[in-house]
Amino acid sequence: xxxxxxxxxxxxxxxxxxxxxxxxxxxxxxxxxxxxxxxxxxxxxxxxxxxxxxxxxxxxxxxxxxxxxxxxxxxxxxxxxxxxxxxxxxxxxxxxxxxxxxxxxxxxxxxxxxxxxxxxxxxxxxxxxxxxxxxxxxxxxxxxxxxxxxxxxxxxxxxxxxxxxxxxxxxxxxxxxxxxxxxxxxxxxxxxxxxxxxxxxxxxxxxxxxxxxxxxxxxxxxxxxxxxxxxxxxxxxxxxxxxxxxxxxxxxxxxxxxxxxxxxxxx
Numbered sequence: 001x002x003x004x005x006x007x008x009x010x011x012x013x014x015x016x017x018x019x020x021x022x023x024x025x026x027x028x029x030x031x032x033x034x035x036x037x038x039x040x041x042x043x044x045x046x047x048x049x050x051x052x053x054x055x056x057x058x059x060x061x062x063x064x065x066x067x068x069x070x071x072x073x074x075x076x077x078x079x080x081x082x083x084x085x086x087x088x089x090x091x092x093x094x095x096x097x098x099x100x101x102x103x104x105x106x107x108x109x110x111x112x113x114x115x116x117x118x119x120x121x122x123x124x125x126x127x128x129x130x131x132x133x134x135x136x137x138x139x140x141x142x143x144x145x146x147x148x149x150x151x152x153x154x155x156x157x158x159x160x161x162x163x164x165x166x167x168x169x170x171x172x173x174x175x176x177x178x179x180x181x182x183x184x185x186x187x188x189x190x191x192x193x194x195x196x197x198x199x200x201x202x203x204x205x206x207x208x209x210x211x212x213x214x215x216x217x218x219x220x221x222x223x224x225x226x227x228x229x230x231x232x233x234x235x236x237x238x239x240x241x242x243x244x245x246x247x248x249x250x251x252x253x254x255x256x257x258x259x260x261x262x263x264x265x266x267x
Contacts, residue, residue: 015073019051019081021215023141023258025111026204029054030061033107036266037135041106045129047095047122048113052078052088059085062107066100068093096121104129110138115179119187127193130267136194139262140181145216146257147208151248155217158241162222165231172225184263194265201261208256210249214242 034041041062046055049067051074058065059082067090069075078090093099095110095117108126110117126136144155166172179187189197217223226234 015051015071015077017215018074018219019053019077021212021219022050022053022112023145023204023206025054025057026202026258026260027057028202028204028260029109029111029137029139029262030057032200032202032262032264033109033135033137034061036264037106037133039106043105044107044109045098045100045105047098047108047110047126048116049078049090049111050074050113052082052090054109054111055088055090056082056085058107059088063087065089066091066105068095068098070094096125098125098129100129102128103131106131106134108134108136110136112140114138114184115140115181116177117179119179119183120191123188123191123193127191127267132267134267136188136265136267137262138184138188139260141204141258141260143220145208146203146259147213147254148248151213151245154241154244154248155213158217158237159220159222161234161237162220162226165226165234166222169229169231172229172231175225175229176221181261188263188265194267196266197263199261199263201259203257203259205255205257207253209251209253210246213245213249213256217241 043064043066044058044062046058046065046067049055049069052067055065055067055078065088067078069078069090070092072092075090075092082088082090091099108130130136144152185197185199188194
C-alpha cells in the first residue's frame with residue numbers, strides 16, 4: 001500500500017491543469033467496449049478515474065457509473081464537475097480494494113492509470129467485481145500527441161530531462177512506483193482471469209493551441225513531481241519548451257492526434 005499511496009500523492013496540486021488540458025475520453029472507447037459486451041451496461045466502474053474525464057462519458061450509457069480515485073485533489077474536481085449527474089458517483093479507494101460487491105459491474109475501465117497500479121492485485125479485484133462475460137478495458141495514449149515535428153522534438157527534449165532526473169535523483173526516484181505499460185497485455189493474459197484478451201489501437205483528434213500544448217506537458221505527473229521538489233535543473237528546459245512552443249504555434253488553432261492503445265479483456 002505504501003507505493004500506491006506515494007503514487008496517489010504524486011497527483012496533488014495540479015488537478016485543474018490536468019482536467020482542462022488532458023484529452024477527453026474518445027467515444028471510440030464506448031463503441032469498442034459495447035461491441036464486445038453486446039448489451040447496455042447496468043454498472044460501469046472506472047478505476048483511477050482522476051478528475052472524471054473517463055467516467056462522465058458513461059453517464060448516458062449505463063444505469064450506474066462509479067469512479068474510483070485515491071487522490072484527494074483529483075476526486076474533489078471529479079465530484080464538482082459531475083454533481084448534476086444523478087447516476088454517477090465517486091469513491092475514494094484504491095484499484096485493488098474497491099469495496100464493491102462481487103459480480104457488480106458489466107464494465108471496468110482504466111484510463112491512463114493502470115501503470116500506477118499493482119497489476120496482480122488489481123486484476124484479481126477486477127475479476128471479482130466483474131460479472132461473467134463482463135469487459136475490462138485499460139487504455140492509454142502515446143505522448144506527445146501527433147501535431148508538428150518541431151513541437152514534438154521540443155516536447156521530447158523536456159521529457160528526456162524529466163526521465164533523467166527521475167532516474168538519477170534518489171528522492172524523486174523513490175517517490176513513485178510505476179509498472180511498464182508495454183507489459184499490460186501480457187499481465188492481463190497471464191492473470192488467467194479472462195477468456196479473451198487483445199490489443200486495439202486507434203487515433204482520436206482534438207483541437208489545440210500553444211497554451212493547451214504547454215498545459216499538456218504540465219499535466220504530466222513526472223514533471224509536476226520535479227517542480228514540487230524544486231529541482232532547479234528542470235527550469236531552463238521548461239522555460240525553453242514554453243518559448244519554443246509559443247514561437248512554433250503563435251496564436252494559431254490546430255489539430256492534434258492522440259494515439260490510443262486499448263487492452264480489452266472478456267471475463
